Amino acid sequence: xxxxxxxxSDGGKAERFxxxxxxxxxxxxxxxxxxxxxxxxxxxxxxECYLRAFRHFDTFRGGPxxxxxxxxxxxxCHAARAGRVRLVFTGDSNEPPAPPLWREPADTxxxxxxxxxxxxxxxxxxxxxxxxxxxxxxxxxxxxxSYRDIATVIETPIGTVMSRLARARGLLREAWIAAExxxxx
Amino acid sequence: MNCDDAGVLLHALIDGELDAxxxxxxxxxxxxxxxxxxxxxxxxxxxxxxxxxxLRYAAPADLRAGIEGKLPAPxxxxxxxxxxxxxxxxxxGATALAASGLLxxxxxxxxxxxxxxxxxxxxxxxxxxxxxxxxxSTDQHTVKPWFNGRLDVAPPxxxxxxxxxxxxxxxxxxxxxxxxxxxxxxRRVHVINLFxxxxxxxxxxxxxxxxxxxxxxxxxxxxxxxxWAVSDLNAEELxxxxxxxxxxLRQ
Numbered sequence: 001x002x003x004x005x006x007x008x009s010d011g012g013k014a015e016r017f018x019x020x021x022x023x024x025x026x027x028x029x030x031x032x033x034x035x036x037x038x039x040x041x042x043x044x045x046x047x048e049c050y051l052r053a054f055r056h057f058d059t060f061r062g063g064p065x066x067x068x069x070x071x072x073x074x075x076x077c078h079a080a081r082a083g084r085v086r087l088v089f090t091g092d093s094n095e096p097p098a099p100p101l102w103r104e105p106a107d108t109x110x111x112x113x114x115x116x117x118x119x120x121x122x123x124x125x126x127x128x129x130x131x132x133x134x135x136x137x138x139x140x141x142x143x144x145x146s147y148r149d150i151a152t153v154i155e156t157p158i159g160t161v162m163s164r165l166a167r168a169r170g171l172l173r174e175a176w177i178a179a180e181x182x183x184x185x
Numbered sequence: 186m187n188c189d190d191a192g193v194l195l196h197a198l199i200d201g202e203l204d205a206x207x208x209x210x211x212x213x214x215x216x217x218x219x220x221x222x223x224x225x226x227x228x229x230x231x232x233x234x235x236x237x238x239x240l241r242y243a244a245p246a247d248l249r250a251g252i253e254g255k256l257p258a259p260x261x262x263x264x265x266x267x268x269x270x271x272x273x274x275x276x277x278g279a280t281a282l283a284a285s286g287l288l289x290x291x292x293x294x295x296x297x298x299x300x301x302x303x304x305x306x307x308x309x310x311x312x313x314x315x316x317x318x319x320x321x322s323t324d325q326h327t328v329k330p331w332f333n334g335r336l337d338v339a340p341p342x343x344x345x346x347x348x349x350x351x352x353x354x355x356x357x358x359x360x361x362x363x364x365x366x367x368x369x370x371x372r373r374v375h376v377i378n379l380f381x382x383x384x385x386x387x388x389x390x391x392x393x394x395x396x397x398x399x400x401x402x403x404x405x406x407x408x409x410x411x412x413w414a415v416s417d418l419n420a421e422e423l424x425x426x427x428x429x430x431x432x433x434l435r436q
Contacts, residue, residue: 012386014256014257014258015385015386015409016385016386017256018253018256018385018409019338019383019384019385019386019408019409019410020337020338020383020385022249022252022253022408022409023338023339023341023408023409024339025244025248025249025252026241026242026243026244027241028244029242029243029244029245029248030240030241030242033242042242043245043248046244046248046252047248047251047252047255050252050256051252051255051256054256062337063334064333064334064337065337066333066339118234118236118239119236119239119240122234122235122236122239122240123240126240140200141232141235141237141240142235142237142240142241144237144326144330144333146202146333146334147197147200147202162193162194162196162197163193165196165200166192166193166196169196169228169231172231173227173228173231176231176234
């Protein structure tokens with residue numbers, strides 16, 4: 001077990017790590033859900049990411065922890081996908097939807113249904129983007145990272161972040177229009 | 186500027202990432218180019234349709250518990266066990282431990298009194314100096330990210346509009362000579378300042394109600410944060426605020 005390698009004497013370090021990293025757990029889980037496209041793989045990836053981040057906490061140089069943590073998470077997700085072909089075949093469709101993080105102001109039942117459907121469609125469309133475009137959209141729009149932080153996470157220059165984001169939004173917009181059109185027909 | 190450049194830069198404009206010089210150039214181009222103006226509108230529409238709140242996932246409770254369980258916890262029991270294993274040194278060790286524990290408690294009580302004073306002073310200052318908020322928004326997804334890069338931890342921001350507490354915004358303040366996040370709410374005409382100070386290693390502590398100079402302060406600790414809600418609101422409603430806030434974060 002990985003846990004066995006962690007010494008009990010690291011208690012103080014662990015508390016510092018927990019205080020910094022655990023508040024971003026929902027954010028990390030969200031990113032992992034979109035990167036792995038699968039709830040149980042997201043679970044494993046986030047757990048592995050936090051344990052790995054803790055083991056390498058000495059290399060964290062301060063500042064916002066999110067880009068550092070997400071760079072680790074992204075590597076874990078990629079490694080998981082590379083190592084497990086079955087991911088290609090497991091979809092999200094049979095899983096119960098995860099509860100949204102925040103409850104929005106109350107809707108009428110009709111509004112509620114339509115908003116949930118809109119959200120489901122948007123989640124699916126983002127999920128269908130190719131890897132390199134999906135990750136920039138999620139990091140920017142959902143995780144709310146700055147271009148600089150995204151560049152840190154995906155290890156590219158900021159210019160690449162900008163061009164990928166432009167391309168990603170173009171693809172997403174086309175898919176969204178197609179989905180809206182299909183829904184009305 | 187040509188349309189290809191504009192097609193990339195308009196995203197930076199939407200994201201608030203464009204410097205003033207490029208923003209001026211881009212706006213001049215868009216004013217003259219109907220194609221690019223239409224593209225800008227299209228992507229603004231797409232952005233509006235994305236509503237991050239509905240696209241997020243909440244981490245399952247057992248994932249959180251699993252991670253916390255695998256990270257080492259500070260265990261006072263481990264210290265005393267080591268003291269016992271020390272054999273003849275055990276007695277001396279235990280006495281030293283007890284004495285330092287006492288000292289710690291005394292210091293803590295004094296500290297808390299001083300910090301209570303600081304919290305109330307900061308609350309008063311925020312009302313007088315027209316420095317109540319640095320970021321003005323009723324949207325927790327605007328307020329929360331604003332603290333990114335300004336503080337080491339992301340403070341919790343909950344929307345409590347439905348419970349009768351309006352989110353007004355957030356600001357940076359100092360407490361105990363350290364930067365802290367303040368989330369500002371309002372009930373009727375009463376301002377509630379919620380101070381959030383990172384407290385790595387702090388245990389979960391149940392809420393305590395105090396009052397100083399006619400202000401009520403509800404303090405508690407959870408998730409590695411010390412929190413103080415301070416207001417001229419009566420104690421019952423301030424308690425209610427604290428409970429609603431804590432409940433919202435656990436959802």
